Amino acid sequence: MKILTIIGSPRRKGNSYQAACQVEEEMKKRGDYEFEYLFLKDTDLQACRGCFNCVSRGIEFCPLKDDRQMIQNKMAEADGLVLVSPVYVMTVSALLKNFIDRVAYLCHRPAYHGKKALVLCTTGGVGGKETLDYMEKITEAWGYQVNGKCGLTTAPWPATPGLQKKNKKTLDKSVQRFDQFLKSAGKERSGKIKVKIMDYVSFRIFQTISREVREYMPADYQFYQGKEYYQPARIGLLTRAVTGILLKVIFFMMRDMGPGEEKN
Structure with a gap:
């Protein structure tokens, strides 16, 4: 190696x-x-x-x-x-x-x-x-x-x-x-890896934000579009469920971080 x-x-x-x-x-x-x-x-x-x-x-x-x-x-x-x-x-x-x-x-x-x-x-x-x-x-x-x-x-x-x-x-x-x-x-x-919950949460945060700010961050949007994860992986039902809950909490806390109205 x-x-x-x-x-x-x-x-x-x-x-x-x-x-x-x-x-x-x-x-x-x-x-x-x-x-x-x-x-x-x-x-x-x-x-x-x-x-x-x-x-x-x-x-x-x-x-x-x-x-x-x-x-x-x-x-x-x-x-x-x-x-x-x-x-x-x-x-x-x-x-x-x-x-x-x-x-x-x-x-x-x-x-x-x-x-x-x-x-x-x-x-x-x-x-x-x-x-x-x-x-x-x-x-x-x-x-x-x-x-x-x-x-x-x-x-x-x-x-x-x-x-x-x-x-x-x-x-x-x-x-x-x-x-x-x-x-x-x-x-x-040789097979799909098992993804840890917090790693999947991080991936989903970037993926979701990339859609919201695609006008400002087109490279991120293109990278994350259509991806299940960064590499072939096994994402269990529990991981998906817990991630969904955590994302709701995280994005609520980040609600003021998105793009605001542009001034003319």
Whole structure:
């Protein structure tokens, strides 16, 4: 299986890269994995202009022509993703944040359902949990199933034996889980997956809103039109029933969020 490792550090051989190499080493002990490394710092990835075209009209209307599509092609070709960032001031690096902004449309129209991911961060002391939670949320919004969260403490001085042991335990646990879920992916592809209630609720929210705002968000409308779910799936009667109830509550709470009357 092919794993793409995207590294958001501005340093090529820093703590984040070394941690990613440890993930590769442990994964290869468990199975036949092929790793490819992509350093965002070495790509031509211009800063997002905030035009909103990718979300509203479609990614083909993005005015920036650079390596963004190349990166996404590699993500599509790989079976799994390892997303890596150092913690900079309680969050991801600027390089990774810019990539996240450049593919903002994926949060509306996810493209990687059925694929697995591990998120990995390195921190000098604090911010690891917050950064991992953010990376997990974003990666899941893209469609990935996040099966490993690995936060390692890499202070700017030699680590104590106790910290080394703690980091090793954290990494091994994350790798084991990632490996298990990657190996189960083949079974999932052979049949329809079972959808969790909240995942189906999220899908239906986007689908319903896309119909209501089709004039303003034509790309979303075209994406969701005629879909039962993001991928072939088993959606049970209970899931459908509970979703119907929750949607009524959610849309009542969102009743003031829709388009208002345009001023002449």
